[in-house]
Amino acid sequence: MGRLEEAKKLGLTEEEYNLIVRTLGREPNDVELGMYSVMWSEHCSYKNSRPLLKKFPTKAPHVLQGPGENAGIVDIGDDLAVVLKIESHNHPSAVEPYQGAATGVGGIIRDIFAMGARPIALLDSLRFGELDDPRVKYLFGGVVSGIADYGNCMGIPTVGGEAYFNDVYKDNPLVNAMCVGIIRRDEIIRGKAQGVGNSVMLVGAATGRDGIHGASFASEELSEESESRRPSVQVGDPFMEKLLLEACLELLKEKWVVGIQDLGAAGLTSACAETAARAGSGIELDVALVPRRETEMTPYEVMLSESQERMLIIVEKGHEEDVKRIFEKWDLFAVKIGEVTGDGMLRVLENGKTVAEIPAKSLAEGAPVIKRKGRKPAYLERQDLDCSKIRMPENLGDVLLKLLGSPNIASKAWIYQQYDHTVRTDTVVRPGSDAAVLRVKGTKKGIALTTDCNGLYCYLDPYEGGKQAVAEAARNLAVTGAKPLAITDCLNFGSPEDPEVYYQFEKCIDGIAEAARFLEIPVVSGNVSFYNESSERKIFPTPVIGMVGLLEDVSKHCTLAFKKPGDLVVLLGVNTEELGASEYLRVIFGIEGGRPPRVDLDREKRLLILCLKAIRQGLLNSAHDVSEGGLAVAIAESCIAGNLGFKGKIRSDIRPDALLFGECQSRIVASLSEDKLPALMEVAREAGVEVTVLGRVVLEHFLIEVKDSRGGSKRIELSLGEMAEAWSKSLERKVEG
Amino acid sequence: MKSAIIVFPGSNCDGDCFHVLSEVLGQPAEYVFHKEKFSAGDFDLIVLPGGFSYGDYLRAGAIARFSPAMESVLKAAERGKLILGICNGFQILLEAGLLPGAMMKNRDLKFHCHDVYLKVGTADSPFTNLYLPGEVVKMPVAHGQGNYYADEDTIERLKSENRIAFYYSDEKGRVTEKANPNGSAANIAGILNEGRNVLGMMPHPERCAEEILGNADGKKLFKSILEYLEGRSKIGKIGRS
Numbered sequence: 001m002g003r004l005e006e007a008k009k010l011g012l013t014e015e016e017y018n019l020i021v022r023t024l025g026r027e028p029n030d031v032e033l034g035m036y037s038v039m040w041s042e043h044c045s046y047k048n049s050r051p052l053l054k055k056f057p058t059k060a061p062h063v064l065q066g067p068g069e070n071a072g073i074v075d076i077g078d079d080l081a082v083v084l085k086i087e088s089h090n091h092p093s094a095v096e097p098y099q100g101a102a103t104g105v106g107g108i109i110r111d112i113f114a115m116g117a118r119p120i121a122l123l124d125s126l127r128f129g130e131l132d133d134p135r136v137k138y139l140f141g142g143v144v145s146g147i148a149d150y151g152n153c154m155g156i157p158t159v160g161g162e163a164y165f166n167d168v169y170k171d172n173p174l175v176n177a178m179c180v181g182i183i184r185r186d187e188i189i190r191g192k193a194q195g196v197g198n199s200v201m202l203v204g205a206a207t208g209r210d211g212i213h214g215a216s217f218a219s220e221e222l223s224e225e226s227e228s229r230r231p232s233v234q235v236g237d238p239f240m241e242k243l244l245l246e247a248c249l250e251l252l253k254e255k256w257v258v259g260i261q262d263l264g265a266a267g268l269t270s271a272c273a274e275t276a277a278r279a280g281s282g283i284e285l286d287v288a289l290v291p292r293r294e295t296e297m298t299p300y301e302v303m304l305s306e307s308q309e310r311m312l313i314i315v316e317k318g319h320e321e322d323v324k325r326i327f328e329k330w331d332l333f334a335v336k337i338g339e340v341t342g343d344g345m346l347r348v349l350e351n352g353k354t355v356a357e358i359p360a361k362s363l364a365e366g367a368p369v370i371k372r373k374g375r376k377p378a379y380l381e382r383q384d385l386d387c388s389k390i391r392m393p394e395n396l397g398d399v400l401l402k403l404l405g406s407p408n409i410a411s412k413a414w415i416y417q418q419y420d421h422t423v424r425t426d427t428v429v430r431p432g433s434d435a436a437v438l439r440v441k442g443t444k445k446g447i448a449l450t451t452d453c454n455g456l457y458c459y460l461d462p463y464e465g466g467k468q469a470v471a472e473a474a475r476n477l478a479v480t481g482a483k484p485l486a487i488t489d490c491l492n493f494g495s496p497e498d499p500e501v502y503y504q505f506e507k508c509i510d511g512i513a514e515a516a517r518f519l520e521i522p523v524v525s526g527n528v529s530f531y532n533e534s535s536e537r538k539i540f541p542t543p544v545i546g547m548v549g550l551l552e553d554v555s556k557h558c559t560l561a562f563k564k565p566g567d568l569v570v571l572l573g574v575n576t577e578e579l580g581a582s583e584y585l586r587v588i589f590g591i592e593g594g595r596p597p598r599v600d601l602d603r604e605k606r607l608l609i610l611c612l613k614a615i616r617q618g619l620l621n622s623a624h625d626v627s628e629g630g631l632a633v634a635i636a637e638s639c640i641a642g643n644l645g646f647k648g649k650i651r652s653d654i655r656p657d658a659l660l661f662g663e664c665q666s667r668i669v670a671s672l673s674e675d676k677l678p679a680l681m682e683v684a685r686e687a688g689v690e691v692t693v694l695g696r697v698v699l700e701h702f703l704i705e706v707k708d709s710r711g712g713s714k715r716i717e718l719s720l721g722e723m724a725e726a727w728s729k730s731l732e733r734k735v736e737g
Numbered sequence: 738m739k740s741a742i743i744v745f746p747g748s749n750c751d752g753d754c755f756h757v758l759s760e761v762l763g764q765p766a767e768y769v770f771h772k773e774k775f776s777a778g779d780f781d782l783i784v785l786p787g788g789f790s791y792g793d794y795l796r797a798g799a800i801a802r803f804s805p806a807m808e809s810v811l812k813a814a815e816r817g818k819l820i821l822g823i824c825n826g827f828q829i830l831l832e833a834g835l836l837p838g839a840m841m842k843n844r845d846l847k848f849h850c851h852d853v854y855l856k857v858g859t860a861d862s863p864f865t866n867l868y869l870p871g872e873v874v875k876m877p878v879a880h881g882q883g884n885y886y887a888d889e890d891t892i893e894r895l896k897s898e899n900r901i902a903f904y905y906s907d908e909k910g911r912v913t914e915k916a917n918p919n920g921s922a923a924n925i926a927g928i929l930n931e932g933r934n935v936l937g938m939m940p941h942p943e944r945c946a947e948e949i950l951g952n953a954d955g956k957k958l959f960k961s962i963l964e965y966l967e968g969r970s971k972i973g974k975i976g977r978s
Binding site: 417 | 788
């Protein structure tokens with residue numbers, strides 16, 4: 001077989017191969033070809049997405065580290081900073097759900113402590129097919145246990161996330177893990193291999209044959225043959241990672257540590273190429289020095305292995321023994337495998353003999369950008385849904401119960417109770433709220449965390465869907481009292497080679513960029529995951545937004561639960577008639593269509609300002625974002641969380657089902673004691689947000705009456721018990737039933 | 738009151754225990770690495786924190802009990818020093834033979850993280866003297882192997898000697914099957930040794946010792962220890978010292 005043929009087999013194009021030959025001035029050997037093929041895979045090179053990602057706003061005075069490093073960093077005052085990053089592990093999880101998800105968590109944790117930060121929280125954004133399918137159940141159960149076993153053992157609380165179920169994710173589930181860390185500003189360290197002669201050391205687990213070509217596997221569509229890719233899935237050992245974490249954090253206090261880098265996708269190749277490229281230097285290493293757990297591994301296998309729980313450390317020459325001492329304390333090895341050079345080459349030796357020699361920059365940054373053109377998908381041209389043709393159900397109480405029991409809305413306790421979410425004793429607001437809130441020990445502050453995306457909205461209108469994901473995440477933070485600080489994004493899409501997918505990708509990015517700019521929330525890190533499709537189905541475009549917010553005084557945080565009978569319940573924001581893309585249409589009528597709700601960013605911004613101000617002034621006893629399932633579901637959720645009822649009357653000429661279950665944006669349901677209403681009205685007037693009294697918190701009954709100006713009326717009357725039952729048991733029944 | 742917190746490889750509640758003892762109670766505390774032996778005389782309380790020592794490999798707590806530091810713990814226990822094992826610490830105490838019985842995987846084979854209600858079984862101990870017997874408290878659990886097992890004779894003995902410190906109960910203090918999160922025999926959540934100076938418990942008092950976390954029921958346990966050590970508790974001195 002010719003070299004070119006071999007290159008193609010490894011996923012490289014002819015153009016890419018020719019560029020490699022030009023760069024090297026000769027044909028690449030096997031090892032070099034392997035290294036190029038993983039580094040220039042979409043997963044590592046972002047060659048399909050790079051130009052578009054430039055559209056994101058990434059700068060702000062509080063941004064200490066934007067995209068391009070292991071993770072993003074934002075300043076939170078008190079000499080402290082928050083480190084954040086989200087990443088996908090979709091394909092491994094589709095083939096081997098337990099290990100796929102576990103190693104996804106392990107990888108994202110390493111990205112955080114590679115910056116020198118102590119990881120303090122995990123979130124998981126999950127998408128699966130419908131749970132009545134046995135294979136989906138297997139995938140779902142495996143992923144949840146994989147996340148649980150890894151995060152729990154690490155002692156990092158899993159405090160939030162989301163789970164959506166839709167057939168489009170049946171073959172290709174989405175498993176996105178986000179990790180957040182905290183660090184003193186002056187202890188931030190970066191992944192750079194600086195200083196000629198400095199030592200390059202490998203620490204942590206020994207290297208085996210697992211995960212070879214994992215990055216390439218992530219850069220192709222799932223197919224019948226994917227099952228044979230099982231060896232491409234890495235195997236995780238959270239105990240090893242816990243030791244590695246403690247040893248690295250101990251090490252990183254030392255001034256003679258120059259740089260550190262996680263070994264993730266493309267293993268040693270990527271870690272060496274990236275650290276060298278960032279510093280504009282080179283690295284020479286000898287694979288014979290790499291500790292192994294299997295015999296007779298070739299240089300190719302050592303350089304491409306994705307064995308987990310390993311880190312690359314660059315230290316000033318002469319401190320190798322100091323490194324060893326720290327790692328020996330934790331029963332881990334630390335071995336010098338090479339050193340930093342000044343010639344910009346990544347030179348791989350085996351027992352002193354050169355087996356690969358490539359410019360580090362070419363490997364890390366040289367993949368040619370693929371300029372693609374999107375084409376508006378045909379389905380978007382003919383999607384208009386005439387909602388006037390949808391007959392309104394007689395019994396809206398039944399509708400509400402059905403919605404509360406839909407796995408997309410129902411309690412996720414079955415999932416998060418398997419995750420340790422209270423370890424580290426920082427969790428002030430636990431999972432099951434709009435956003436998790438953590439205190440920051442040693443300060444009065446708190447941080448709030450969320451992940452959000454509605455894939456159906458993005459499918460039906462990629463631009464609006466992208467905007468909405470950002471707005472929703474910001475709102476979820478604001479209702480806890482946290483000001484949004486930064487975004488980390490995980491963009492999950494089908495194949496970029498499909499112009500229609502590329503169109504979705506481009507438009508979602510435009511929407512995210514627009515909302516992020518308008519709401520002044522910079523994007524500081526992220527990940528792109530393409531090829532999420534099988535021959536049967538493509539996933540919805542799913543750009544998951546992870547967001548971090550700051551509470552100046554964590555004791556003033558707010559939650560969604562109603563607190564006191566007699567409190568007034570108010571709506572902050574305006575109801576408009578928008579039924580499209582709702583969970584209501586999906587669950588009751590089986591329709592996934594219509595125009596998703598629009599976000600008016602100006603209105604959103606004013607609402608966020610009002611909410612933050614009202615919470616800071618102590619005006620609100622509860623606040624809850626109105627999202628999937630609409631107003632009725634939002635009120636019901638506040639009731640269930642507080643174990644209290646609601647009685648109210650809403651006057652509106654919007655058709656009752658749209659009023660109660662439509663998902664129009666920029667709305668918050670809040671409760672407050674009656675004497676605070678004038679003060680709230682004043683703040684709302686300043687902010688330019690409408691406030692409507694909806695009713696009152698009562699002991700246990702749930703009653704909503706809707707009246708229009710023509711004398712028509714509709715009502716929902718339920719007991720708190722039946723609502724709670726529908727909401728809390730549904731997911732468990734689906735999974736275990 | 739000076740505490741030692743033993744750090745095993747894989748411990749992950751060591752920092753939380755340190756925080757409660759030093760920041761919330763304002764008492765001196767020190768970490769002791771598992772490879773070190775220590776002198777019992779240096780400390781008033783020894784804490785075996787929660788976590789996954791040795792990754793729970795083989796069996797939770799089974800490897801940690803061979804640590805050099807555990808030799809010192811055994812000696813300290815013999816001398817009547819107070820020893821508190823929480824979650825994985827409880828599992829290690831069982832494996833080390835300082836408490837009777839064994840832990841199995843939770844009945845439903847799942848990890849459980851949520852609040853539970855506990856009925857205080859006895860206030861007659863250095864760890865529980867500020868609680869009232871029969872008082873109901875709320876604490877979080879977070880474990881995969883908390884299904885306590887002991888043979889019937891042992892359970893009877895624990896009962897008759899008033900050594901069951903906490904039972905899983907409902908909000909009203911009823912010890913029911915439904916209130917049992919993991920299948921533990923007799924709903925046992927925590928037990929004392931014969932000398933009443935060693936307590937092992939699955940729930941996490943250190944995770945509910947501050948109002949900001951929404952629940953401070955666990956603080957009383959640490960304050961009980963302080964009261965006892967400073968000679969103010971109603972129970973007086975236990976055993977040898």
